[in-house]
Amino acid sequence: MELVKIRRALHQIPEIGFQEIKTQAYLLNIISQFPQQRIELVKWRTGIAVKVRGEDPAKLIGWRTDIDALAINEETGVEFQSQHPGFMHACGHDIHMTIAIGLLHKLIDEPIKNDVVILFQPAEEGPGGALPFREWLKTNKPDFLPDCIYALHIAPELPVGTVGTRPGLLFANTSELFIDLHGKGGHAAFPHLTEDMAIAAASMLMQLQTVVSRNVDPMDSAVLTIGKLSAGTAQNSIAEHARLEGTIRTLTSKSMRQMKLRIEAICHGVEQANNCQVNIDYGSSYLEVNNDERLVKDFFRYANGIEGIHAIESKAAMTGEDFGYFTEQIPGVMFWAGVSSPYGLHHSKLNPDEKVLAVMPEFLYGLFLQL
Numbered sequence: 001m002e003l004v005k006i007r008r009a010l011h012q013i014p015e016i017g018f019q020e021i022k023t024q025a026y027l028l029n030i031i032s033q034f035p036q037q038r039i040e041l042v043k044w045r046t047g048i049a050v051k052v053r054g055e056d057p058a059k060l061i062g063w064r065t066d067i068d069a070l071a072i073n074e075e076t077g078v079e080f081q082s083q084h085p086g087f088m089h090a091c092g093h094d095i096h097m098t099i100a101i102g103l104l105h106k107l108i109d110e111p112i113k114n115d116v117v118i119l120f121q122p123a124e125e126g127p128g129g130a131l132p133f134r135e136w137l138k139t140n141k142p143d144f145l146p147d148c149i150y151a152l153h154i155a156p157e158l159p160v161g162t163v164g165t166r167p168g169l170l171f172a173n174t175s176e177l178f179i180d181l182h183g184k185g186g187h188a189a190f191p192h193l194t195e196d197m198a199i200a201a202a203s204m205l206m207q208l209q210t211v212v213s214r215n216v217d218p219m220d221s222a223v224l225t226i227g228k229l230s231a232g233t234a235q236n237s238i239a240e241h242a243r244l245e246g247t248i249r250t251l252t253s254k255s256m257r258q259m260k261l262r263i264e265a266i267c268h269g270v271e272q273a274n275n276c277q278v279n280i281d282y283g284s285s286y287l288e289v290n291n292d293e294r295l296v297k298d299f300f301r302y303a304n305g306i307e308g309i310h311a312i313e314s315k316a317a318m319t320g321e322d323f324g325y326f327t328e329q330i331p332g333v334m335f336w337a338g339v340s341s342p343y344g345l346h347h348s349k350l351n352p353d354e355k356v357l358a359v360m361p362e363f364l365y366g367l368f369l370q371l
């Protein structure tokens with residue numbers, strides 16, 4: 001299998017959530033070239049589920065890969081750079097998909113005892129594909145619902161060959177946050193006749209940063225990041241509209257509810273103080289990822305016996321993952337897999353080491369062999 005070639009082809013066609021048209025077509029084409037006798041395939045929106053029949057199955061093992069990209073303009077300078085300006089596989093889903101293809105090929109070539117289902121899931125970065133995919137499978141293809149489920153996420157800060165996970169909570173609760181401010185704009189020279197939404201948004205941004213520092217218990221943890229701020233249309237016109245786009249991360253759903261109450265209070269205050277209308281939209285939200293304790297123990301027992309693999313216990317992270325909707329109902333494990341890149345996730349220069357493609361499919365095949 002020419003996995004590097006596949007990864008580079010996928011890297012060139014990054015598409016955001018539920019728009020993974022070329023990605024789905026590319027994956028279907030690759031899968032169609034594999035022997036078909038042992039596999040059954042279904043499509044769901046822009047996703048795919050492929051089941052590989054085992055030799056003497058006692059259970060169905062699940063592997064999930066995400067397939068979407070981000071609205072980030074690539075700056076790696078690699079020769080196989082994104083052909084979709086403004087979009088990039090900046091979270092490694094091109095690597096995730098290629099590992100899944102490598103695993104699928106190996107399972108078809110050398111079947112194991114158990115059945116395996118590989119889920120190519122859209123829209124992990126948003127608005128969330130895991131929950132509707134899971135629900136669709138339940139209704140339409142219940143025999144594709146695994147008894148246990150696994151997934152990985154690339155870790156730029158770890159060397160290739162290092163895997164890391166932990167029992168229990170691995171990733172946070174998340175909620176997107178979109179705030180629109182509307183007021184009276186006008187000529188730059190007559191501010192007293194307007195309500196400046198750029199000023200209102202700036203003040204709101206600063207106040208929002210007090211939610212974590214002043215309202216969340218310091219022994220708990222939370223994040224509120226505004227990743228995008230926009231206001232106005234011209235340099236000499238006072239903005240009548242501003243928008244803040246961000247995300248909220250907490251370790252429990254209780255702190256998520258508390259943070260939302262504080263955000264709403266701040267928005268109400270800004271509305272009063274600036275004589276404007278503020279609308280809040282929480283977009284999509286993800287459950288935390290909770291790893292199954294027994295499966296994590298088995299994972300470490302297996303990983304510690306594999307030459308070239310260094311298994312570490314990771315800390316919980318404030319990243320979000322809709323894989324949490326799978327671990328909500330199916331015992332599962334998500335783990336980090338090192339890809340040694342000086343630039344982190346969601347960075348325009350993220351450049352994972354492709355050596356991981358030679359390591360991970362084999363590692364996963366061995367893991368699934370002994371389950």
Ligand SMILES: CC(=O)N[C@@H](CCC[C@H](N)C(=O)O)C(=O)O
Nearest residue numbers: 125126174175176247319320321
């Ligand atoms: C692994 C990873 O980076 N996941 C994303 C998930 C984002 C969910 C949603 N769009 C949000 O921002 O809340 C992450 O940013 O952690």
